[in-house]
Amino acid sequence: MVGSFIKLSKVALMAGALLVVSCSPAKQAASEPRTEFSIGWSIYAGWMPWPYAQQAGIVKKWADKYGIKINVVQVNDYVESINQYTAGKFDGVAVTNMDALTIPAAGGKDTSAIIVGDYSNGNDGILLKGADNLAAIKGRQAYLVELSVSHYLLARGLEKAGLKPTDVRTVNTSDADIVGAFGSPDATAAVAWNPQLSVMRGQAGAKQVFSSAEIPGEILDLMVVDTATLKANPNLGKALAGIWYETVALMQRQDAEGKAARAAMAKLAGSTPENFDSQLSTTFLYADPKAAVAATSAPGLVTTMTQVRDFSFSKGLFKGASSADAVGMAFPGGKTLGDAQHVTLRFDESFMKLAADGKL
The missing domain is CATH 3.40.190.10 (Periplasmic binding protein-like II)
Known part of the structure; x- marks a missing residue:
């Protein structure tokens, strides 16, 4: 131990x-x-x-x-x-x-x-600003709780989109802080779970481009x-x-x-x-x-x-x-x-x- x-x-x-x-x-x-x-x-x-x-x-x-x-x-x-x-x-x-x-x-x-x-059948999701396709995440910084299920969801999403983990740079952010972090104009990609996800989805320009509903169970x-x-x-x-x-x-x-x-x-x-x-x-x-x-x-x-x-x-x-x-x-x-x-x-x-x- x-x-x-x-x-x-x-x-x-x-x-x-x-x-x-x-x-x-x-x-x-x-x-x-x-x-x-x-x-x-x-x-x-x-x-x-x-x-x-x-x-x-x-x-x-x-x-x-x-x-x-x-x-x-x-x-x-x-x-x-x-x-x-x-x-x-x-x-x-x-x-x-x-x-x-x-x-x-x-x-x-x-x-x-x-x-x-x-x-989770959609309670975890990947959000982008100014894009409605996951492929657009390439080259962006993604805010998430690193090494959590959010990180796993991102990896599975990238895999399904034909992208590599190195195509995205992650920014470690606690679940308590992620809503505020994504509210910054500089933050254009994030991975979160509800209830934070639902709040972030309502921010200007935000679109959900992948969710746990695509990897049920x-x-x-x-x-x-x-x-x-x-x-x-x-x-x-x-x-x-x-x-x-x-x-x-x-x-x-x-x-x-x-x-x-x-x-x-x-x-x-x-x-x-x-x-x-x-x-x-x-x-x-x-x-x-x-x-x-x-x-x-x-x-x-x-x-x-x-x-x-x-x-x-x-x-x-x-x-x-x-x-x-x-x-x-x-x-x-x-x-x-x-x-x-x-x-x-x-x-x-x-x-x-x-x-x-x-x-x-």
Whole structure:
């Protein structure tokens, strides 16, 4: 495990360079049974069920059922939320598949993805000013959170447009600052996720030229938990699954209660109900736990994570490793990817399956 962590609220590049340590991470220390846990989250349409569930008493309901307490804590900067989880401040965090791999897992922190909540189906996009074709990005500076899913989306977009990574120079910008940065007349290209993306899309001359809808299922949004903590406290996983599926079922409803839940989530995200509903329209939510179990167990997840880890390795995020196989991943059914002796990212469908089987 990484012994100490630098606060990186603005510098995702340093997150990749400093938190990723070696291809032989130390084993997680054994965790003890506990009754209180903290879960970190940052603003994103697919993660707003978590703070809403806390506000509406759904977190307390499920935590009480299992005799525990769960604190759902907002972090204003997304990368910082992952860093705090990796450093042990949080027991779990809302994170994308790539960032779960490249920060905690590649840093040696054994991490379990227990809820595959959604995939970005247009919630991440590439914007240009004064052009409506991605090919026009050649030679420009692109503002984005470097080494995040935005960087991955840019790489996939360039690939599909027949361009090379060297055709664009990236400018590392935190998600907290990117709206302001793109507002500068000198900024003519950016990659972002919602809600920032929707705001930036409204700026003068801005056009969205590529989005995650063109690579469906590749940018996944997860709830991950420290594996040792989960093993010692399986009730945490059960409570989190119960919270998630009750809340998502509520927000999917088209009656007054569902509308009120979505409006409350919009307010928590600093958005309007109309804008939030627009963001949800580009988020493929796995509202049905059976669908989530199927997606997590499907061969396509291994294919997706192969693409993600190969990109991550190409960017030097597995520091000191000689191949992309350095960081091991485990999938349902006993499948593994990479070094099976050093698995630090596990896709664990068991809690989603309990929800699907009505056994929570």
